[in-house]
Amino acid sequence: MVEFRSVTKKYSNGTMALNNISVNINKGEFAFIVGQSGSGKSTMLKLILKEEDPTSGEVFVNGYNVSALKRKEIPYLRRSLGAVFQDFRLLPNKTVYENVAFAMQITEAYPKEIRRQVPMSLALVGLSKKANVYPGQLSGGEQQRVALARALVNNPALLIADEPTGNLDPDTSWEIMKLLSEVNCRGTTVIVATHEKGIVDSMKKRVIAIEKGSIVRDQEKGQYGDEVKYNQVYN
Amino acid sequence: MKLNTTKYIIKEGIINTYRNALMSLASVGVVTASMIILGLFLVITINLTYNTDNLKEQPQMMVFCEPELDDKQVMVVEQTIRNDSRVKTHVYVSKKEAFEKTKDMLGNDKDVIEGLSESFMPVSFIIELNNLADAQSVVEAFKEIPGVGKVKYSQKTIDMLLKVATWVQVGNAVLIFILLVISMFIISNTIKLTVFARRKEINIMKYIGATDWFIRWPFVVEGVIIGLVGAVLGFVAISIGYGAFSSRFKEGIEIINFVNLRALQFEVIYTFLLVGIVVGALGSTISIRKYLRV
Numbered sequence: 001m002v003e004f005r006s007v008t009k010k011y012s013n014g015t016m017a018l019n020n021i022s023v024n025i026n027k028g029e030f031a032f033i034v035g036q037s038g039s040g041k042s043t044m045l046k047l048i049l050k051e052e053d054p055t056s057g058e059v060f061v062n063g064y065n066v067s068a069l070k071r072k073e074i075p076y077l078r079r080s081l082g083a084v085f086q087d088f089r090l091l092p093n094k095t096v097y098e099n100v101a102f103a104m105q106i107t108e109a110y111p112k113e114i115r116r117q118v119p120m121s122l123a124l125v126g127l128s129k130k131a132n133v134y135p136g137q138l139s140g141g142e143q144q145r146v147a148l149a150r151a152l153v154n155n156p157a158l159l160i161a162d163e164p165t166g167n168l169d170p171d172t173s174w175e176i177m178k179l180l181s182e183v184n185c186r187g188t189t190v191i192v193a194t195h196e197k198g199i200v201d202s203m204k205k206r207v208i209a210i211e212k213g214s215i216v217r218d219q220e221k222g223q224y225g226d227e228v229k230y231n232q233v234y235n
Numbered sequence: 236m237k238l239n240t241t242k243y244i245i246k247e248g249i250i251n252t253y254r255n256a257l258m259s260l261a262s263v264g265v266v267t268a269s270m271i272i273l274g275l276f277l278v279i280t281i282n283l284t285y286n287t288d289n290l291k292e293q294p295q296m297m298v299f300c301e302p303e304l305d306d307k308q309v310m311v312v313e314q315t316i317r318n319d320s321r322v323k324t325h326v327y328v329s330k331k332e333a334f335e336k337t338k339d340m341l342g343n344d345k346d347v348i349e350g351l352s353e354s355f356m357p358v359s360f361i362i363e364l365n366n367l368a369d370a371q372s373v374v375e376a377f378k379e380i381p382g383v384g385k386v387k388y389s390q391k392t393i394d395m396l397l398k399v400a401t402w403v404q405v406g407n408a409v410l411i412f413i414l415l416v417i418s419m420f421i422i423s424n425t426i427k428l429t430v431f432a433r434r435k436e437i438n439i440m441k442y443i444g445a446t447d448w449f450i451r452w453p454f455v456v457e458g459v460i461i462g463l464v465g466a467v468l469g470f471v472a473i474s475i476g477y478g479a480f481s482s483r484f485k486e487g488i489e490i491i492n493f494v495n496l497r498a499l500q501f502e503v504i505y506t507f508l509l510v511g512i513v514v515g516a517l518g519s520t521i522s523i524r525k526y527l528r529v
Binding site: 049072075076077078079083085089090091092093102105106107108110111151 | 237239240243254436438439440441442443444445446447449
């Protein structure tokens with residue numbers, strides 16, 4: 001589903017964000033990418049979205065060779081996956097319904113289909129009642145759920161989330177993570193970059209830990225960080 | 236492009252214009268101002284073309300016979316003119332026609348020749364030459380024909396006027412072009428403010444997979460709406476202003492006659508609408524370019 005092959009990313013200011021990493025995330029997996037700020041986890045997601053191009057190496061997403069993709073083809077790559085961001089990225093001038101519908105409009109979907117899919121997607125995240133509200137009138141957690149509904153409305157095979165709970169309080173964070181987990185149960189591959197230690201630890205999913213641009217750990221049913229050793233010793 | 240997408244784009248363009256009402260109004264103001272200046276130049280150019288065309292239609296050379304010549308003698312003169320190979324066409328103007336023309340020309344003062352008969356008017360010929368370069372020698376030759384009183388040749392003055400008019404027109408065209416480029420950049424700058432205010436939206440659209448044109452079109456629609464509204468307002472202002480001006484100088488100034496507003500209307504409105512659309516569309520396309528690179 002997502003594959004990094006010896007990917008190195010060096011920004012023009014000299015920062016080495018990723019140093020020769022190779023990783024493969026399979027269809028239907030739920031993977032956390034963890035690491036401190038500046039470790040390179042956001043860069044990985046940027047490479048998946050082709051917001052940035054790798055300095056060397058190749059990235060494959062949903063069958064696209066992302067690194068070789070032409071500028072004109074980028075929109076189609078992005079339509080094939082859903083993305084959720086820390087800052088929600090909702091259109092402030094559109095209602096909740098319109099925001100979700102918009103992701104379908106850009107794919108030139110039929111209105112009939114839009115009218116069917118959007119309420120379904122909103123129901124999935126539990127926001128059916130807020131369809132006609134503007135994002136500004138919603139709480140952070142609700143906004144993130146709208147973003148999630150938008151990311152899922154086109155039934156993408158892959159969902160990526162960049163610090164989806166970064167702006168949310170712990171309880172709301174949990175709700176979002178549960179939703180992501182549900183989405184994964186329905187067959188969607190989910191990749192979440194985060195540094196929510198508590199959540200990562202208790203969800204027992206695959207954890208890919210990055211440090212200074214290199215993958216330092218890749219564990220099935222892993223935990224966030226150094227406590228792994230601690231836990232192994234004392235539990 | 237699907238019909239639904241087209242509908243969406245037009246609707247979005249209209250909504251955007253409306254949502255950024257203040258900014259749109261500012262842009263409309265700029266377009267209107269540019270259009271008024273453009274209209275001014277346009278009206279001047281059209282009037283100039285109209286007036287110089289009038290000049291061109293005026294006879295180049297006139298040969299006047301002595302008034303006391305009889306028909307036979309006039310025919311001899313005509314024969315000589317006809318046989319001259321340098322003459323392309325000649326038109327016979329009878330005494331009567333000349334008299335009527337003079338009366339027309341005098342207008343309200345025609346009582347000056349009241350009571351006179353046409354017999355004192357000379358028979359004349361309006362002559363068109365094959366080659367204007369021969370003018371001087373033809374004038375000399377025709378003066379020598381017995382019975383010819385006067386040969387009038389006004390081409391030089393007309394030529395000079397036409398030359399001046401041509402230069403003024405060229406100058407106008409250049410000014411109009413410069414003005415259009417300037418107003419396009421002003422509009423693009425104004426729309427740039429709109430685009431800048433919405434750069435986050437554009438960014439989000441890019442992230443969820445909108446194509447460049449899908450993002451661009453509503454802005455183009457917005458630009459066209461602004462351009463069109465500005466064009467219409469500019470047209471209204473120009474037609475009111477020109478109407479007032481030309482009705483004040485109904486009789487024209489000196490030798491200049493003003494073109495009727497009705498006749499002008501279509502040329503001006505077509506130009507305005509076209510310019511409004513093109514300038515608006517180009518302006519918005521220019522201003523959005525930078526923000527599509529995500």
